[in-house]
Amino acid sequence: MNVQIFVPCFIDQLYPQVAFNMVKVLEKAGCKVRYNDNQTCCGQPAFNAGFWGEAKEVCSKFLKDFESADYIVAPSASCIGFVRNYYEKLFENTSQSSRAKKIGNRAFELSDFLVNVLQVDDLGASFHGKATYHDSCAALRECKLKQEPRQLLSKVKGLELVEMNDVETCCGFGGTFAVKFEPISIAMGDQKITNAAATGAEYLISTDMSCLMHIDGCNKHKNAGLQVLHLADVLASGW
Template sequence: MNVQLFIPCFIDQLYPNVGFNMVKVLEKTGCKIHYNNNQTCCGQPAFNAGFHDEAKDVCKKFIADFKGEEYIVAPSASCVGFVRNYYLKLFENSAHLNDIEKISARIFEFSEFMVNVLKVENVGAKFEAKATYHDSCAALRECRIKEAPRKLLSNVEGLELVEMADNETCCGFGGSFAVKFNAISVAMADQKITNAEATKAEYLISTDMSCLMHIDGCAHKKKSNLKSLHLADVLASGW
């Protein structure tokens, strides 16, 4: 199966290994990966900051960069959710609508692509640790992702997955929200860390590095031993 790879800005700039690990897992399932070097941002940061016209320019480039018939896979429910749910609103009644409808049907977050499209739940990963899972707001509310990551993690040899309290509660990141409302954002992350620590887990796993970046920074400031890992990093371990 041919797959177009979409690597979000923060993965590209801050956590490139997440992208490499996702490719490693996809290739193990037999996927042939195509990466368009011209790709940039999906437009979400500008849109969330209220710059809708500027966001449109970035979105138009995304539409052009990802033309084709192949599935588009990304290690971020946040970016996938934005493309699926907001492009149609941004370009309502425009000439781009047909292309957007096709892209919305082809773009998938990594875990849902693995489980729902490839029908793969066990990649032979091994990871000796106790972990808990964070449901990102974008995954839950914009992509309806809940079970797919857990199915994949349940088949990781050596991994003990323990659910924490209020696992569907926001971590407080929210992009520019963390900057505009810093005190509230940090308080929300602190509660998330407290709930994760109560499980005695060593690792916090999620589909979204944006959430993990925020939680990890707050955990470091609190001198917590909790470590953050993207789902792709876990699935690429042990083989």
């Protein structure tokens, strides 16, 4: 299975270990992984801020960079959700409409690709500790992922997974939302931390480092003591 990986901007700049762990997991699952170092952003920040013209330029580059990929896999439901759900709208009634639709069909978040394409859920990982899981809005609502991450985590030896209250409620990040509506964003993050800490978990796991970055900021401000981990970090542990 030939796979091209897409590494989102903030992971490239702030959390590169997540990308390395994704490669490790994909190779363990039998994939031949390729990385096109011409890749940049998926275009989501500009699009969400209302700069559709600028976003289209970035998205056009994405189409070109990944045109030959059989599968595109990313450690971010947010970026994949954008490519899947908004590229076709952005390029509607243009010469690139067909390309946008096709590339959306070939783009997958990591857990989605492992479980639903490769049909692999046990990677031999082991991670000892008690954890709770955060459903990112993008994973849950845009990529329709709920059970896939949990299915993978259930096979991790030594991991106790417990559910928090209001698990499907937004963490409050939302990209520029956290900047434009800071008090609301912080309150939502605090609520997520409160619910996570109430489970007695040591770790909070998600498919999206963007959510985890925001949650971790609230967590450190409250001295809640939780550690945040991307799903790839857990699946790459113990082997």
